[in-house]
Amino acid sequence: MALRHAVLAALLDGEYSGYQLTKIFDIGVSNFWYAAPQQLYAELTKLEADGLVTGREVVQRGRPNKRVYTVTEAGLGELAAFAATPAKPLLIRDDLAVKVHAVDLLDPAPVIEQLHDRAMEAAAKLEVFEQLLLRLRGELDEETFLRQAEHIGPYLSCLAGCRLERETRAWCLETARTLGERMARTGRETP
Amino acid sequence: MALRHAVLAALLDGEYSGYQLTKIFDIGVSNFWYAAPQQLYAELTKLEADGLVTGREVVQRGRPNKRVYTVTEAGLGELAAFAATPAKPLLIRDDLAVKVHAVDLLDPAPVIEQLHDRAMEAAAKLEVFEQLLLRLRGELDEETFLRQAEHIGPYLSCLAGCRLERETRAWCLETARTLGERMARTGRETP
DNA sequence: TGAGGCATGTAATTTGTTACATGATTAT
DNA sequence: ATAATCATGTAACAAATTACATGCCTCA
Incomplete structure (x- = not known):
């Protein structure tokens, strides 16, 4: 599991919704990871089910409500375990x-x-x-x-x-x- | 389809076996593409079935025989069509x-x-x-x-x-x- | 005699991708 | 009106990863 960690790492910078993450993965995090929007929504759902992030509904006026996510203690633990594990070689496809x-x-x-x-x-x-x-x-x-x-x-x-x-x-x-x-x-x- | 083109491009440099390609993809072609050995064997089989490469058995002494592949005219056509198509953004996962x-x-x-x-x-x-x-x-x-x-x-x-x-x-x-x-x-x- | 390189795969599972689907609001 | 942006998914399909399997030969 790998996208999982990229999402957790991105969520350390703040609370984001799936949609916001798609933007971040499109430009910012594209730095070191690529992921399609559908992957992100799916991964966030799984991460929440596994208790690694918690979602929170944010009511908005003038635009659809969104659900923003925060990394939990368990999520931080997962990241810590991941960081201590030997890195896989860079994956590149050009x-x-x-x-x-x-x-x-x-x-x-x-x-x-x-x-x-x-x-x-x-x-x-x-x-x-x-x-x-x-x-x-x-x-x-x-x-x-x-x-x-x-x-x-x-x-x-x-x-x-x-x-x-x-x-x-x-x-x-x-x-x-x-x-x-x-x-x-x-x-x-x-x- | 994408690995397909990386393999064809690699085979332009010469006749290689699946095993040799794994080495090339491990160091040389790792330049711009990563692929696991099993992927390469599978892809070569498919490429040959599709007539984009031809295989040739090479009998060796002192080590197992191998099957080396060459790009066909059809393979070159496939590459030409691929090259004329807009490039996908660089895929990176680090x-x-x-x-x-x-x-x-x-x-x-x-x-x-x-x-x-x-x-x-x-x-x-x-x-x-x-x-x-x-x-x-x-x-x-x-x-x-x-x-x-x-x-x-x-x-x-x-x-x-x-x-x-x-x-x-x-x-x-x-x-x-x-x-x-x-x-x-x-x-x-x-x- | 055991490790390591050569050589090639199959099978099961996990990921990723593509296409489709929906629906609201704002700016032009 | 229409396009663009916000917002979130499902379903079908394609691709990649992991684990397993085999067998020969060479060198230490």
Whole structure:
């Protein structure tokens, strides 16, 4: 079980509803985990049934009510046990890299386009992450913050996200340029 | 279908058996895809049934015979169609980052240990990747190679792997140091 | 003689994904 | 009116993980 822990970790930052978590997993936590909305709703239900989180109905005006969740003591215990267990290797699955790997025998044009798209997405994410870092550390500079603040977990994981997005952007642009120049030189695309 | 394309792309580099592919997916292709051995055997069987690869029995002395696979024309067509299709976002699932995200409420000691382990794995992979780059480009320097060689796909995807591993190593070491210093300062671990 | 690499799977279970479904409110 | 955002799911299907199973050969 794995999504379970990602959800628990995300809920440490505050009370969130399923819907809010989908947003967080879409941009923030996408940092280190991906999950579809339906997975999150299902997992929250299971987590509550297992007593690892507690839900609380929040009545809203002007929009549908929502159910927000908090990690329980048992949930914290589950996380502690998880943290003490050896980490599984990073799971990565990248469509675009597969295409680049095979690009020699393929039409590079659509691949180049996708590289540009990915570069722009990475740049956008990077900006979001950097804003988040600023918000988290407030007045302090990074070094001071990391030395003195109580809650640095989200900051540290966000730093990983920044690194990933920065490198992604750079690699995509570089690769697109390389492929583009070769295309221009040979004049033609499909082999 | 996705693993399918990763396998086809890997098989463009040469004829491989299921067992060899497990090695490649463990270190080389781990670059952009992860798959368990059983998945690979199953996928190769399906790919052959669908006519996207052809298998060939290779009799060996001193070790069991193996079946090696080559991409067919139809397989290449499948890859071409795949490459022309919009890329799905990068899928990432990182246990260790989840732990770091939650570290404020947990015992940091095992997390720090895992960060060191991960850093060493990353360094090892980085070395493998850099050796691979050297082997691929032969005499040429990178720029010349990327301009002139026919087959640059594997080189380009390997560059992405290098970036990832380099950043992983740096982030792990930095994060471990930060957490370690805080532990030393507070003297105590679990909150 | 036992560990470890080579080589290939099956079967059961757990996860994840896709498509579908619903319904309210707000902004355009 | 219509689209977008908020909000939460179910059901069917596809994929991945885990555990198990087999058997040969080499090297220590």
